[in-house]
Amino acid sequence: MTVELTTAPTPKTRAAPADEAHRQFVTFEVDGRSYGVDIRQVREIRQWTRTTLLPNQPAHTRGVLNLRGTIIPVFDLRVRLGGPALDPTPTNVIVIVQLNDQMIGVVVDAVSDILRVADDEVLDIPGGAESAASEALQGLVTVKDELIGLLDLSLIFGHESAESVAG
Template sequence: MTEMATVTNLAGESVGQEFLVFTLGDEEYGIDILKVQEIRGYDQVTRIANTPSFIKGVTNLRGVIVPIVDLRLKFSQPDVDYNDNTVVIVLNLMQRVVGIVVDGVSDVLSLQQTQIRPAPEFAVTMSTEYLTGLGALNERMLILVDIEKLLNSEEMALVDTLRAS
C-alpha cells in the first residue's frame, strides 16, 4: 500500500486526499490530483509506427512532445468512441509528461483514509499492482489507480522509447 498524502485546509483539519475522477465506460476511476497538469479536449495526434494500439501517438503541447495513451484501449474496452466528452488528462509524472485519453472527467473528490478500502485480490480491467484501493463514497465506488506505477510499468516503457526517437 502506498503512502497517502494528506491535504490540510486553512482551518487545520485534515481534508483527506484529493482525487480527479474520470470515467472509462461504466467505471469511475480516481487518480491523485497532484499528478494532473491539465485537462484538454482530444485532438488528433501524430501516430508513431510499431507501437501498441493503446499508444495513440504524440502531440505537441506548447513545445513539449507528449505521448498520448488511450486508457480505454489499454483496458480492452469495447467500442471506443471519440466524442465531445472524450478528454485527455495531461499528467506530470516525475520528469515525464504523459496524456491519457478517457471517456470523461466528472469531478474532484476528497477521500478520508477511512473511505479507502484495500484493492480486491482480482481486478477485471487491470493488474491489481496498479490499484491503490477502492474509494467508497455513499453509493459511489471509485477504483483508485496508481497512475505513475501504471504508466511507468514495463509495457509502458515504450512511452520512453517514443520520446527518445
C-alpha cells in the same frame, strides 16, 4: 477547451490535522467505470485533440501531441485496461499528468469531479480481483453507492512513457 489545475493551498484545501489526513483525486469515466488519480499528478485537462501517430506503437498508444512546444505521448486508458478501442470523439478528454519527470496524456471518456477523501475512507482491493486495472489500483472509495477505483498511473504507464517518444 483547456482547464488548468492548481494545487496551491486555499482556505478550503489546507492540510488537515494529522488525525484527519485527506487526499484529493480527479475522477473520470472510462468504459462505464469510475476511476480517480491523485490531483497532484494532474497538470491539465483538455478536450480531445487529434494526435500524430507514430509507427510500431502498442495498441493503447494514441500518438503524440505538441503541448505548447513539448511533445507528449498520449495513451488510451480504455485499451490499456483491457477494453475495446474506440475512435475518440469531441466528448473525450485528454488528462495531462506528470509521471516522475515526464508528462503524458491519458484519453478518458469524461472527467467527473474532484474528490476529497480521508485516508481511512480508502478501501483495500479484495483478494482474487486480478486484472490489468486491479494491479494498478491503490484502493477503492465509495461515493453515493458507487465504487471508484483509485489508479496509480505510474504502474500503468511509467515504464512506457519515455519509450513512446523515443521510439
